Amino acid sequence: MTTSVVSIVYVNDAPAAARFYGDLLGMSPSFETPGYITFDLGPGADLGLWSGQFDGLSPDVPRTSEVCLAIGGGRPDELNAIFEQWKSKGVTILREPYDAGFGLTFLAADPDGNRIRVAPKD
Structure with a gap:
């Protein structure tokens, strides 16, 4: 069985977050929809940016990961x-x-x- 780990980060605006992470990582997304964008980080590892799940995220909300x-x-x-x-x-x-x-x-x-x-x- 082939497995992959996708770390999902909840964001307000997936395209804006993708521009931010793409700039930091020096890479382009590997998959894009209006509300879900991923970056291929290497064999078996992806970073997913997902919007629409937590509208109005606030920086004041404690993050646990x-x-x-x-x-x-x-x-x-x-x-x-x-x-x-x-x-x-x-x-x-x-x-x-x-x-x-x-x-x-x-x-x-x-x-x-x-x-x-x-x-x-x-």
Whole structure:
């Protein structure tokens, strides 16, 4: 059996969210409908952006999950470069780079308040 894991992020506007994530990831969507857009992140992994499920999402609503973008090698200079790039693009930074025990990491938010962590790949 072939399996794939799709991490779904609920957003207010799927095309707008796709532009945001496409810019951050440096890639184009692999599947698009007006309310559901996915990015192929590699074998067996996709990121799905789904609108219409939670109209009027508010950044004040606590989020209990996050998308983690794991970078290979775990080099602090690479993570810091991504942090500076995102900051220069105006991405909301929730926590600047810090050592979390598993390596250097930082936490950002998309325009809907969903959390995005950048961390070293295990």
